[in-house]
Amino acid sequence: MSPVMLDLLVQSIWETLVMTGASGLISLAAGLPLGLALVATDRGGIAPNPWVNSVLGAVINAFRSVPFIILLVALIPVTRLIVGTSIGTWAAIVPLSIGATPYYARIAEVSLREVDRGLIEAARAMGGNRWTIIREVLVPEALPGIIAGFTVTLVTLIGASAMAGAIGAGGLGDLAIRYGYQRFETSIMIAVVIVLIVLVCGIQWVGDRLVKRLDHRI
Template sequence: MSADAWSLLFKALWETLYMVAFSGSICFLLGIPLGVLLYVTREGRILENRAANMVLGGIVNAGRSIPFIILMVAIIPLTRLLTGTSIGTTAAIVPLTVAAIPFVARIAEGALIEVPSGLVEAAQSMGASPLQIITRVLLPEARPGLINGMTITLVTLVSYSAMAGAIGGGGLGDLGIRYGYQRFDGVIMLATVVVLIALVQLLQMIGDRLQQHYDRSH
């Protein structure tokens, strides 16, 4: 590849990392607490509330049911309100985050369900408050599952960010479409695919190592 092509590739990679890092951070900060709420309000859990659980579950399921490409278009007014534009890498963070929050919430709920109920009962018998149970029992015990879920989410965000390139979101997807597909540049297209695969492999490897570390520490 030419020097210009390498420059475009590195710029696109940086844009993808920027989108994934910011959207991933925001969706973890919002999605994990939402997953905790889904778990603790389930029947038989420490803050059982069927009405709240049904409402939260319905919202999460609705968010997960909308295909990402449709979601990007549907929330363009929100994207413009928050970022001042509907195109570019910063604008793409909004739909990426909105799409990932329900996904993270269900993964977090699933990880918490795997925590043995005996640990929660033991904490309750010692007089622990619901907040103490959540912060000192549930989240630490669910950490390997949460890390696995975060890894899956980041990998999914990489693929979503590539789709965001279809409507001017920037990043590797935009590079592949504009230079690889529209200009019939097979080298750029191949390089884009290789970089995307390498990025996913790297994220998965880091996630697996972290999960194994916390599995062994249990």
């Protein structure tokens, strides 16, 4: 591989890390509250509200049902409105975040539902209000599952960021398409695949270690 190609590979790795990291943090910040809202407003939740729960669930399902490549194109006007362009690394963060947020919300919801109901009732019996239950019971008890779900989301975002390269988002996907596929640079394609495998394995390893450290049941 030539020095020029090596520089392009390093730049593409950085762009992929930026896209994945930024959209991952946004999906965590937005998806976890959505997951909490779904659990809290469900029947038997700490703030039951069937209407809110149904509407929120329908909106989340609607976004989750749209394939990412279609969402990528459909959100171009929104992306231009937010970042001023529809091309490049920062532009890709908008559809990546919007696509990952409902996905992570459902994962967080599953983890939160697994919290022992007895702990919630005990907190209520001791006079804990809704925010206290969320802060002291729901989130701490579901934290291993929340971290594990976030790890899965990050891995999914790496694949989605590579797909975003098809419309000029930069990153490893763009490099693989422009050089590995269109210019038949087999070495570039192999290098991109190896880097993606290393990134996914690294993120999964870190996530698994965090889960084991936080899970008091292990």
